[in-house]
Amino acid sequence: MSDLKKMYHTLQQDPFPADLKITLGDQELTFRKRTWEIDGETKGLRYGENPDQPAALYEPVEGQLEVGGVKFIGAGQGLVSALTEEHMLQAGKHPGKTNLTDVDNALNILQYLSAKPAALILKHNNPCGAAWTEEGVAEAFKRAFEADRIAAFGGAVVVNRKLDLACAEQISKVYVEVVAAPEFDAEALALLKQKKNLRILRIPGITQLADLAQQPFLDIKSLSDGGMVLQFSFRNAILKAEDFIPAKAEKDGNEFLARTPSKQEADDLLFAWAVEAGVTSNSVIFARDGVTTAIGTGEQDRVGCVLLATTKAYIKYADLLASKELGKSLFELKLAAIKDADMKAKLEDIEKRTAEARGGLPGSVVVSDGFFPFRDGVDLCIDQGVTAIAQPGGSIRDHEVITAVNEAAPQVAMVFTGQRSFKH
Structure with missing residues (x-):
């Protein structure tokens, strides 16, 4: 078993060249491999997606692509790829590909959440919890963590404001692999550094993320035969509540129109649609009061x-009830309930209250990255107490979907985004 564990601690020898050039027509982009001097050694990425995959990180250093009159993000605008030893406040076990791509996807989401302090926890390149609140990053992290404390184990935490001591105290109570912020209070950094394996990254560009929100990057999808698909990266068209489109449709000469969201519903839909930009498709997000609920x-x-x-x-x-009330995870409680009658009773009580609370979903809004092809998904959302829904629209059954929200009691709001947000 000890030999198997070694693979997770072994730095792959990096066979990739120091420079990379991409020529697109008459335009040339130059990239430089990112390495760091750590513990007297020159180190690149720890490894790729898996320990037996050598990998390299490249930063754009020259050239800016322009396609169809649109300028792409290029040299001098780096975030994760521009990390230097100065920004790697603690290398911990040294970052691999998944550590950095989790942080990168958090930045992809945070570019649309600059209006308030926000915290994201990512695992496997998907957010497991997200929150934004005027109460600061410590409260945002607490809410994001409690949204899914199971998946948050071993995740990457990224915040969009200076990470203060209160936030560091919250983070230090749990196991995470990476923490990234635009800046750290000295006391917060000292506390986080007590976890020697933790990767701590300072990314100053987080404060300028909003400036990149409408500038695409060159999104390259590599095929298994060595081919490539090039595309403009996704650009969120819904940057304020007013950008939502009224949900209406026509069928057989009849017009179907949905209720307009309230101000709070619209704010939650805006937040959830921003988070949706970083979620693997097909996907839906439930959110309430600036926190993801599912x-x-x-x-x-x-x-x-x-x-x-x-x-x-x-x-x-x-699981959250079990943790707060009994100091156990839901699965630890289920295990204890097999032999302990008292634990069995407590488990049954928690399951009963969870069912009565419908998993904390009532009052949530929902966003969907693609349209609802049938009303069944909408009906399921309504059954859980959802009050408003945002979806791209454009289905031949939009009139049925709008009918579903209009038949709900109380009536559920719906708006269209006019764009799909698939991420594969």
Whole structure:
């Protein structure tokens, strides 16, 4: 077993060249491999997605691509790829590909959440909890963590304001692999450094993320045959509540129009749609009061995605009750309940309250990265007490979907985004 564990602690020998050039027509982009001097050694990435995959990180250093009259993000605008030894406040076990891509996807989301202090926790390149609040990053982290404390284990934490001592105290109570922020208070940094394996990254560009929100990067999808698909990266068209489109449709000469969201519903929909930019498709996100209450990712059908999100919400809600009241995870409580009658009674009580609370979902809003092809997914959301929904629109059954929210009691609001937000 000790030999198997070694692979997670072994730095792969990096065979990649120091420079990379990409020529697109008459335009040339130059990249430089990012390495760091750590503990007297020159180190690149720890490894790729898995320990037996050598990998390299490249930073754009020359050239700026322009396609169709649109200028892409280029040299001098680096974030994760521009990290130097100065920014790597603590290397910990030394970052690998997944550590940095989790941070990068957090920045991809945070570019749309600059209006308030926000905190994200990512695992496997998906947010497991996200929150924004005027109360500061410590409260944002607390809410994001409690949204899904199970998945947050071993995650990457990224905040968009200076990380203060109160936030560091919250983070230090749990196990995470990476913490990134635009700046750290001295006391906060000292506390976090007590965890020697923790990667601590200072990324000053986080404070300028909003400036990049409408500037695409060159998104390259590599195929298994060595080919590539090039595309403009996703650009969020919904940057303020007024950007949502009224949900209306026509069928057989009849017009169908949904209720307009309230101010709080619109704010939550705006927040959730921003988080949606970093979630693997098919996906839906439930959110309430600036916190994700459920995230369903990577399903092949939309109604299945809603089922996944709601099922997860019930599990996470029960787990949070077990943790706060008994100091146990839900699964530890279930194990104890097998032999202990008192624990069995406590488990049954928690499960009963979870069902009554519908997993904490009532009052949430929902965003969907693609339109609802049938009303079944919408009906499931309504059953969980959702009050407003945002979705791209454009289905031939939009009139049925709008009918579903209009038939709900109380009536559920709906708006269209006019754009799809798939991420594969």
